Amino acid sequence: MRAVTYDSYAGPESHELRDIPIPEPGEGQVRIRVTAAGLNPWDWHIYRGDPWLARVSFGLRSPGQRVVGADAAGEVDALGPGVEGLAVGDRVFGFLGFGGCADFAVAEASKIARTPAGATDEEAAAVPIAAVTALGGFADGGGCEGRSVLVIGASGGVGHLAVQIARVLGARRVVAVCSGANAAMVSLLGADRVIDYTRENVLDCGEVFDVVYDTVGTTRLTRLKRIIASDGVYLAAGGLGGGPLLGPAWAIFSAKAASPFARRRVVVVGTEPTTEHLSRVAAWIEEGCVRPVIAGAYPLERTAEAFARLEAQHVAGKLVVQVA
Numbered sequence: 001m002r003a004v005t006y007d008s009y010a011g012p013e014s015h016e017l018r019d020i021p022i023p024e025p026g027e028g029q030v031r032i033r034v035t036a037a038g039l040n041p042w043d044w045h046i047y048r049g050d051p052w053l054a055r056v057s058f059g060l061r062s063p064g065q066r067v068v069g070a071d072a073a074g075e076v077d078a079l080g081p082g083v084e085g086l087a088v089g090d091r092v093f094g095f096l097g098f099g100g101c102a103d104f105a106v107a108e109a110s111k112i113a114r115t116p117a118g119a120t121d122e123e124a125a126a127v128p129i130a131a132v133t134a135l136g137g138f139a140d141g142g143g144c145e146g147r148s149v150l151v152i153g154a155s156g157g158v159g160h161l162a163v164q165i166a167r168v169l170g171a172r173r174v175v176a177v178c179s180g181a182n183a184a185m186v187s188l189l190g191a192d193r194v195i196d197y198t199r200e201n202v203l204d205c206g207e208v209f210d211v212v213y214d215t216v217g218t219t220r221l222t223r224l225k226r227i228i229a230s231d232g233v234y235l236a237a238g239g240l241g242g243g244p245l246l247g248p249a250w251a252i253f254s255a256k257a258a259s260p261f262a263r264r265r266v267v268v269v270g271t272e273p274t275t276e277h278l279s280r281v282a283a284w285i286e287e288g289c290v291r292p293v294i295a296g297a298y299p300l301e302r303t304a305e306a307f308a309r310l311e312a313q314h315v316a317g318k319l320v321v322q323v324a
């Protein structure tokens with residue numbers, strides 16, 4: 001089968017489309033005939049081994065996993081021992097961790113769900129990490145019902161779904177921070193107000209929020225606290241930059257460390273997609289209340305180009321790779 005592979009920690013220019021053996025599903029796993037893969041910062045942090053912290057989990061000297069693509073959608077092609085409730089031919093989507101940019105991939109049955117009716121496989125593949133990171137963060141932070149929510153990084157893969165999920169979860173008001181170029185898209189997704197960070201400092205917005213969901217992490221909590229209610233919560237989901245050792249984890253760790261000084265509750269967002277989470281998001285997609293925005297769809301042969309674009313960190317919505 002075809003697969004986008006790499007042999008050492010490096011950028012997407014080192015990726016190669018190769019023929020490799022079709023994987024076999026193990027206990028509790030299914031094999032998926034992949035039609036689309038969704039791209040996430042998760043992928044590039046791992047294939048680059050950047051930050052170094054990633055290498056502790058994924059291989060100190062060289063990567064243990066060598067096929068890119070954490071999220072995917074397609075059709076169940078084979079069942080491993082012990083899998084119940086799924087059958088060959090079912091349309092599914094979910095989190096694989098690795099291996100999605102290939103004709104076939106193996107997933108834990110507990111991390112996939114049925115593809116929502118009416119959604120394309122590209123849309124489904126765009127959802128798992130991003131939507132569950134948004135949903136899990138809000139859930140851990142005490143929900144959104146009747147609360148005012150600020151989403152920083154609202155045009156990105158996680159942020160554009162966080163805006164919509166905050167609405168679905170009953171937020172009273174949703175304010176979004178992104179660049180002016182993406183403001184119209186974020187308004188259409190349900191934001192009551194959009195702050196263009198290139199022209200306005202969010203600290204001067206004149207509002208105080210119950211929930212601040214931050215995927216960017218460039219404003220210190222000790223400064224942000226003035227726009228977070230004293231009984232509010234700061235959800236630390238990610239960060240730009242952060243250096244070669246910790247990368248995005250730096251912003252998250254520093255927010256957690258600053259929590260007692262800022263006297264604001266900090267929740268570190270780190271949710272792995274499960275069937276239950278994915279099914280919840282799938283139901284919202286079916287009802288039409290959540291819609292992943294596909295900023296670009298690339299054929300498998302052009303996966304490296306798609307990753308180079310993602311690494312620039314200004315994609316409005318999600319990038320996907322069309323495999324089939």
Ligand SMILES: NC(=O)c1ccc[n+]([C@@H]2O[C@H](COP(=O)([O-])OP(=O)(O)OC[C@H]3O[C@@H](n4cnc5c(N)ncnc54)[C@H](OP(=O)(O)O)[C@@H]3O)[C@@H](O)[C@H]2O)c1
Nearest residue numbers: 041133153155156157158178179215238239248269270314
């Ligand atoms: N905790 C977890 O479990 C988890 C899971 C998934 C992702 N993450 C992390 O969350 C972060 C976002 O992920 P993503 O998938 O949404 O990434 P993405 O799709 O690449 O989005 C990047 C976002 O950053 C914004 N941005 C870029 N430069 C900026 C700047 N100078 N100032 C303010 N905003 C800027 C972009 O907005 P504009 O284009 O409008 O400028 C865009 O909204 C990453 O750090 C990722 O590692 C964490």
